[in-house]
Amino acid sequence: MAGGDNRADNGGDGIRRRHSSQYDVVDLVAPAPSETSTSPTAYNIEGPRRVMTDPNSVVESTSSAVDNSARRSLARPSIDAAPRVRFSTDVERPPSEPARTGSFGGFLDSTQDRKSSLSKRPGTPELFINTHERASHGGSTVLGQGTVGSPSSIVSSTSPRSASWTSPLSPTTRNRGYSLRRALFHRAAENQATSPGSVIELQEGAGSSSRVAPNYQADMTWSKKSGDTTIMISPADLEYPGLPERTTKAKGVKGTSALPNYETWIQKNVKQNGISHKVGAFADRARKFILRIHDIPPSKDGRHIDLDASRKKPLIDERTNKAYIGNTIRSSRYNAWNFLPRQLIAQFSKLANFYFLCVSILQMIPGLSTTGSYTTIAPLIFFVSISIAKEGYDDLRRYRLDKEENNRVAKVLHAYKPTTTAPSDEESAPSPTVGLLHWATTKWKDLRVGDVIHLNRNDPAPADLVLLYSSGENGIAYVETMALDGETNLKSKQTTASLAKVCKTPESVATCNAKFVVEDPSLDLYNFEGRVTVDGETSPLSNSEIIYRGSVLRNTPGAIGMVIYSGEECRIRMNANKNPRIKAPSLQSIVNRVVIVIVIFVLSLAIFNTVAYQIWAERIEEHSWYLNNAGVAFVPILASFFIMFNTMIPLSLYVSLEIIKLAQMFLLNDIDMYDEVSDTPFEARTSTINEELGQISYIFSDKTGTLTDNSMKFRKMSIAGTAWLHDADLEKEDSTRKLLLHKKRSKGKKPMRKSRDLQSMEESLTLKENVDRTSGIGRDSNEALESGGIQRHGSKWKSSARPAKSQPELLTVDMIRYIQRKPFTLFARKARLFLLSLALCHTCLPEIQKNGDIEFLTSSPDEHALVQAAKEMGFLVINRDVGTITLKIMPFGNDTEPTFETYEILDVIEFSSKRKRMSIVVRFPDQRICIFCKGADSIVMQRLKLATLANKKVVDIERRASKRKSLEAQYAMARKSEQLERKGSVVGRSSLTLSRAARPSFTLARTSTTLSRTSIGGVRRSSMHAQALQPVRDEIDQWLTERERDVEISSMEDNSAYYTSHPSTQLNRQSVALSEARSSLQVDFMDEFLDEGLVADEALVTERCFQHVNDFATEGLRTLLYGYRFLDEQEYMSWKKVFLDATTSLVDRQTLIEEAGELIEQNLELSGATAIEDKLQQGVPEAIDKLRRANIKMWMLTGDKRETAINIGQSCRLIKDYSTVTVLDHETGEVEQNIGQAVLDIDRGNVAHSVVVVDGQTLSMINEHEGIQVLFFELAVLADSVICCRASPAQKAALVNGIRKRVKKSITLAIGDGANDIAMIQEAHVGIGITGKEGLQAARTSDYSIAQFRFLTKLLLVHGRWNYIRTCKYTVGTFWKEMLFYLTQALYQRWAGYTGTSLYENWSLSMFNTLFTSLPVIFMGIFEKDLAASTLLAVPELYTKGQLNGGFNFRIYFGWMFMAASEAMVVYFIMLGLYGQAIFTNDQGLFAMGDLTFTACVIIISSKMQLIEMHNKSIVVCIALFCSIGGWFLWNILLDVLYKKNSPIYHVRDAFFSSFGRNALWWLTLILIVSSVIILELGVGSLRAAFFTSDVDTFQELERDPAIKRRFEEAASRELQMGWETGGEKVVEGGKEEEREGEVREILRNRPVELEEVKVDAAGNEVGGKRKGADMLELLSRRFGRVRPE
DSSP states (O other): OOTTSSOOSOOTTSOOOOOSSEEEEESOOOOOOOTTOOOTTOOOOOOSSOOOOOHHHHHHHTHHHHOTTTSOOTTOSOOTTSOOOOOTTSOOOOOOSOOOBOGGGOBOOOOOOOOEEOSOOTTOOOEEEEOOOOOOOOOEEOTTSOEEOOHHHHTSTTSOGGGOOOOTTSOOOOOOSOOHHHHHHHHHHHTOOSSTTOEEEEOTTOOOOOOOOTTOOBOOEEEETTOOOOOOBOOTTOOOOOOOOOOOOOOSOOOGGGSHHHHHHHHHHHHHTHHHHHHHHHHHHHHHHHTTOOOOOOOSSOEEEEOOTTOOSOOEETTTTEEOOOSOOOOOSOOTTTHHHHHHHHHHTSHHHHHHHHHHHHHTSTTTOSSOSSTTHHHHHHHHHHHHHHHHHHHHHHHHHHHHHHTOEEEEEEEOOOEEOOOOSSOSSOOEEOOOEEEEEEEGGGOOTTOEEEEETTOBOSSEEEEEEEOSGGGEEEEEOHHHHOOOSEEEEEOOHHHHHHOSSHHHHHHOOEEEEEOOOOSOSSOOOEEEEETTEEEEEOGGGEEOTTOEEESOSEEEEEEEEOGGGSHHHHTSOSSOOOOOOTHHHHHHHHHHHHHHHHHHHHHHHHHHHHHHHHHTGGGOGGGTTOOOOHHHHHHHHHHHHGGGSOTHHHHHHHHHHHHHHHHTOOGGGOBTTTTBOOEEOOSTTGGGGGSOOEEEEOSTTTTEEEEEEEEEEEETTEEEEOOHHHHHSOOOOOOOOOOOOOOSOOOOOOOHHHHHHHHHTTHHHHHHHTTTTTTOTHHHHHTTOOOOGGGGOOOSSOTTSOOOOEEHHHHHHHHHHSTTSHHHHHHHHHHHHHHHSSOOEEEEOTTSOEEEEOSOHHHHHHHHHHHHTTEEEEEEOSSEEEEEEOTTOTTSOOEEEEEEEEEEEOOOTTTOEEEEEEEOTTSOEEEEEEEOHHHHGGGBTTHHHHHHHHHHHHHHHHHHHHHHHHHHHHHHHHHHHTTSOBTTBOOOOSOSSSOOOOOOOOSSOOOOOOOGGGOOOOOOOHHHHHHHHHHHHHHHHHHHSOOOOGGGSOOGGGTOSOTTOOTTHHHHHHHHTSSSOOHHHHHHHSOHHHHHOHHHHHHHHHHHHHHHHHTTOEEEEEEEEEEOHHHHHHHHHHHHHHHTOSSSHHHHHHHHHHHHSOSBEEEEEEEEEEEEOTTHHHHHHHHHHTTOEEEEEOSSOHHHHHHHHHHTTSSOTTOEEEEEOTTTOOHHHHHHHHHHHHHTTOOSSEEEEEEHHHHHHHHTSHHHHHHHHHHHHHSSEEEEESOOHHHHHHHHHHHHHHSTTOOEEEEESSGGGHHHHHHSSEEEEEOBTTBSHHHHHSSEEESSTTHHHHIIIIIIHHHHHHHHHHHHHHHHHHHHHHHHHHHHGGGGTTSOOOSSOHHHHHTIIIIISHHHHHHHHHHOOSSOHHHHHHOGGGGHHHHTTOSSOHHHHHHHHHHHHHHHHHHHHHIIIIIITOSSOSOOOHHHHHHHHHHHHHHHHHHIIIIISOOSOOHHHHHHHIIIIIHHHHHHHHHHHHSOSSOSSOOOTTHHHHSGGGOHHHHHHHHHHHHHHHHHHHHHHHHHHHHSOOHHHHHHHHTTSHHHHHHHHHHTHHHHHHHHHHHOSGGGTTHHHHHHHHHHHHHHHTOOSSEEOOEEOTTSOEEOOEESOOOHHHHHHHHHOOOOOO
């Protein structure tokens, strides 16, 4: 890879360091050998430079280059108080003994302190290996200069490798190469032995000592993380020098013991909660016993699998004594046996369903129900059946997808058993022969453990395989593991040497006699333990030989592997969520509690009426002759009342809610969430949790394919002190879409709303001018174009991390033009050399496509970006053989004849995670030899010729950057405190706050006018004059502008001097800057632009280059530093001998190669630097900013490296430039202290923006200690963002589960696009899949799927909030109408003797919820929009209403119920007083009074729901009112005509037309009832809005002002542009006004410098003359008439 930014933690051969149980060599210090001690293999060539013998002088002379504690890292996103961002690959180690001088003037590195994973995990194979001491090789004389030892001799017994010799210029990093186990395996595998019989047993608690000569001594302390094994080797005659001692931090996680006070608190809580833990453990054991769940014990020593292609019988799993499980996978939740039981439990866990079940049982008891026997059970069964059927259909789709994957096919090797021939005289044993071989096409579900699989290029692995053979170069197979860990770079897999010798063809695979022993199935994607024995030779197995299911074979013609794990035992399936929970909305829990309250109320009401009946019976019934023998016992009357009032919890609540959610699901298909590129619309796969989209408080996002676009682009470079911007890919993109911008806003005086502290902070930082100057940045570049401003050609690209930062770099196309015009200048030579390094220093392979284009096969997207950039700049790699690279160079442009140059590849020192760099040695066509080196800037810097100077400059650069970041943090905290201050009222102004829970807030200036409020009936008052509203508009504009722009203090860090081409002269800087901003540099200007004197000043070039690197890094780009050095033939041949011996060594080959690389990668010349952009998906940073403003916390969970994750965090603005980054790393120790300190800093308010970074292994260690786990989640909740890298799918799901259970009332959302994201998607409350490049696995199992991350903004802030408000209003409205209607029934009982007589006719009563009042609440639940989409997107702070349960809670419920009770009394008593007890009326029967009350309730319910509560009024309001009210009157007509005559209770027939229908008093009473209730509603609403103004009230009023509405639309233009372009409305809104303004601007732009002075004589004639100006009104009036004042 290029520089190591995106490479896995692998060595060059793919072997990675073990993590499970590590032994560290600590405090290893040894002196240089004395002059009297001789070594037959000493490396005694005198070097040509820096021959130093005093260790202290060595350290002192190079301290500036190697002292990591004194050197600041480049572009770290933290302020001074924040801990330094440290990566596990560059942990400082204790200093070793002084190095010996070598040839090349360098210092030899001996082996770094090693690690080994010696503990034995359960189920891992026991490894016993016979190893023998390797024979020493003699040295050889090179060029008569001395004895040069082979690599093995360099580290022989006389030069103790355990002393960890390091070069002062080499990095003191942790060894991540071969583990000790690997080294020992290789010794045994190659049988290089001189000391037979030695046996090393690799098991827990055992160690291995090195060969140490008697004349050396070393103390080695092997410290296990959880053990105390120690090995001491102490020869007598070695003395330690007086070097300063350094303490080594203890690694790992100690637990709560590191925090004594916290441990005491934890112990107290454990004692208090001990009983609950015991009860939970007992319940878990009981569950396993009842369900017969048995934990599978681990195997004795792993899984034994023999390679046998002719096997017919399945292998037996010794853990279960059954055949290994099949390769079938299942992601569906149910099967035929558990579907119905689980669904019944899920449906009746809804309290209302359970309540109706109980009521229906009572109803079916004969004689108890007054409303029928089956009126409840029938609709209940129907509704529950629909819900079960819907869930079953969803699971059926998942089953079909599983079936599709299980039925995919693979090629399996089938072979007959080898036949044996009788031994002849010459043969002592039979020889096997190969039978018939056949690659059978087999379905994935039929694969078994032990099957031999053939993979072609781009084939996915059907199961976990061990690699047997690869047809790739050097037997390497490249696999893409994006679906497993999210990494985009390819992993190299290579079989062991013992297998490679045998398995060379399919026939040889069939005859190979190999025995594999592998560990039991586990979740760990990053570690693997096993061994293989071939012909008695045993070799270890690690991740480098394993291809996991979900991986895809890339850049390799074919590979053969054997299945070792199948089906649900594959790593990716072990990390999956096997039993995903049934998701239910959190609003349901609130509804359940409300239902409990209503049940209690219904019971109380029934008991009250029953007791009242008993009292009435004693007083009246017993004394009334006509009521003899009519009494009812207590229990039947109680049951009848309970059944009568049970519909206060309407069954239609859930039936209608399902209808509403289904309609909401269809309305989610928004054109603004449609992706044109992939032709992918939004898709909803469930309607159950629609409202939870409006309550999200945590988002857990994958990185690769979700935030990033899976592509790397070469963006910037620094050559010879000049920075260049590469925009070749931007030229091809059409980014000319013009966002909506109605008009320029006033730049006049703004309202002064800042606090004094913030104003003083801005004054001290000189921010006011900067704020005014950059107020339009990022809003629209068209303003500058229209006003005649100059637009720079490179302005198409802006940093996603720092969008407000200017881009002063020149363009690479101009650089190429300059090189072509002046090819012999010093700059041209250096630029060509740098471009050569791009084209040569890589491992890419060019491939010619069918159309003639050249594509590059790379294992890393970084390298592809570098080689592609070299191609675009005229250095094209057209061929790469084993030993040459051929370039096609365009020296004089693309229109001229190209030249072809062939470079001989002499050696390649590949990248490794330890080295963090790669080098290539090439021979030029003119026979010169040159080494090119590229890598991380902190690593390559140490190997520069001017390393001391570079380190000094880096310290200065970091000091300036740190000052700027500190000031930005102070400004951010000041702005945050100002927002908190604005919560209260300001003197003389009414406060308008957006939050009462630490949300951003603002106040609107109200001087002489106030915002007009909604008047009675929702009718708007007369609008205010535009002039009076202008202060409000200005403050809204300022408030939005502040929140759209992040803190940016560029004025405190003036780096313009590092980008100008003439650093020696700063004259006419503004004119130069304008020249830089032109679309293309002119040739004449280029002649004078580049300062060749700058190129010759190496010190200045070094300083400017590292300043560029720092700036590139702060912009979220991934930087690499390039160096080179020309070698003479003699020097190269001397080093070649060392490198050749290293590459052919059979012991510690990788370590020896790295040591050899140290010898030649020294004294480099600085070539330049590159910056690669890991492209984000469109709109990701802006979406994250808006989600953050909505009080949604964003977590990024990725399987990628920490360094890559932090870079992406910077790019997408999860990490701000002034953020305090807390890195939790078990390698550095003090995890507990870092967590505790971070919690304290955040609580004290000392942190402007906090980010926590943790890796997967540290997280595993944290989870092992419950106390530390609690503390970690406390920190994670307090932090603004969390980044978890190297996380397995199971760890992702565990983090989501931890937040979901620990943070009360939090709603979580997980979003991802790969199979590794399925577990967390299923674990979160809401799961969203991205239909991206990783496939459709995540989208298929998600609740909703989108094509781009940016669509999440509108999905949550608009549709999510709308759905939440709609569902809440529907729910509380339904409860309100039931309370209103049935309380009138309860009030009537006093006048019916509490006998249970119904006020309403039975048929009408049964149709109340179904026909007459369902549409008003349903339509409100479907179409309500309390605020416009543009308002919700422009002000994301409004989203917090759902997070705080502001739409439906007990306060709101009781408020509505109070209104229902009040209105029920108004309705009933007006009816009773004016009509029921009237003297002169012709019909006062029960049906007439009941019908009057019923009619009033229907009209009131429809009017309140559709006219008062519904803000978004449309044609559906008329439909709902017509259907509900008109339907009720139609029902009355039908009853009047069709009802049977002589009904004993209700006289219905002919009543409506002939009786009360003709009575004017009945109609007047109805009008009075409805009017009284409407007036009551409007009066209470007005008082609430006046004294308890909500955010919704305020913004509904603001939306009515056209200017403010347009400002909201501008702020939401990115999210709403697609709909506007499709509809064509907003784009042309105000078209005439805009056209007229454009004409006016054209007049002003073309007006002459001097105008004729016009004089008018007495006759009114114009007299000519000249004048220098004209009155503006006069000028405009000539063409358009005078401007009419407003």
